[in-house]
Amino acid sequence: MTADLTPTMPNRSVFFVSDGTGITAETFGNSILAQFPAVPRHVRRPFIETPDKAREVLEEINQVAAAEGKRPIVFITLVDDAVRQIITGPDCHGMVLDILQAFVVPLEAEFGVKSNHRVGRFSDAAKSSEYNERIEAINFSLAHDDGQSARNLASADVILLGVSRSGKTPTSLYLAMQHGIKAANYPLIPEDFERHKLPTPLAPYLKKCFGLTIDPERLSQIRNERRPGSKYAALENCRYEVKEAESMMRRSGVSWLSSTHKSIEEIATTILRDIRPDRLIY
Numbered sequence: 701m702t703a704d705l706t707p708t709m710p711n712r713s714v715f716f717v718s719d720g721t722g723i724t725a726e727t728f729g730n731s732i733l734a735q736f737p738a739v740p741r742h743v744r745r746p747f748i749e750t751p752d753k754a755r756e757v758l759e760e761i762n763q764v765a766a767a768e769g770k771r772p773i774v775f776i777t778l779v780d781d782a783v784r785q786i787i788t789g790p791d792c793h794g795m796v797l798d799i800l801q802a803f804v805v806p807l808e809a810e811f812g813v814k815s816n817h818r819v820g821r822f823s824d825a826a827k828s829s830e831y832n833e834r835i836e837a838i839n840f841s842l843a844h845d846d847g848q849s850a851r852n853l854a855s856a857d858v859i860l861l862g863v864s865r866s867g868k869t870p871t872s873l874y875l876a877m878q879h880g881i882k883a884a885n886y887p888l889i890p891e892d893f894e895r896h897k898l899p900t901p902l903a904p905y906l907k908k909c910f911g912l913t914i915d916p917e918r919l920s921q922i923r924n925e926r927r928p929g930s931k932y933a934a935l936e937n938c939r940y941e942v943k944e945a946e947s948m949m950r951r952s953g954v955s956w957l958s959s960t961h962k963s964i965e966e967i968a969t970t971i972l973r974d975i976r977p978d979r980l981i982y
Contacts, residue, residue, distance in 0.1 A: 722746035729775035754786040765793035837876035844884035850901035860885040862912035867959035911956025
């Protein structure tokens with residue numbers, strides 16, 4: 701038996717400190733951390749917009765450093781100089797990675813202008829047309845989830861097809877929330893397989909349709925978590941449904957991909973590329 705020689709990173713905490721929601725720091729930080737074979741403890745500290753709050757976080761970071769015997773990793777997105785210097789100063793016992801400064805300073809030099817240096821700059825998005833489009837898209841996707849409504853399908857940017865539990869709903873909501881895409885989704889059910897046709901309301905909108913498939917073994921596992929021991933979750937039935945769904949989409953000229961080993965982000969990007977490439981440019 702061959703020993704597992706995969707290197708492991710010692711357990712340690714990672715802080716995400718921001719004067720806003722912390723989503724930018726966390727997303728960027730997690731993208732970097734994903735390159736290492738470890739799952740560190742995550743600590744998000746949002747809305748750190750005053751020196752007093754920064755000193756509280758500094759104390760927490762130093763306490764963790766003392767308790768773990770290792771420097772915590774600290775990803776920060778802090779605009780205010782006074783607040784940022786508390787975390788980046790010599791009193792901090794963490795390894796600080798300043799995301800904004802790493803990019804803002806060279807961009808100021810390149811553009812020849814100073815950045816706004818405004819706390820909570822991203823909150824301006826709530827006043828933008830893009831934000832309103834996302835809210836409308838979310839409402840649309842919720843109203844057209846799981847084939848519950850065939851109204852206004854002409855307004856859909858994309859219509860996702862697939863057997864039950866193949867990932868249609870989370871993908872639809874991600875497309876709406878992240879990209880402002882109005883995504884409807886329709887389940888392919890036994891009645892469709894018997895007719896050998898896609899649901900009738902979809903006929904005029906085949907160019908908007910995109911299919912999700914999934915490995916039958918994985919589908920059976922997911923369905924057994926919901927309805928254990930049922931025909932719905934039986935491996936033989938899952939194989940039948942997946943085979944029929946793929947055949948139906950192939951006959952109708954609908955592109956599809958497998959959600960088995962892909963993240964929602966990868967699925968959504970593929971759909972945008974194939975159905976709405978214009979939304980990749982903004």
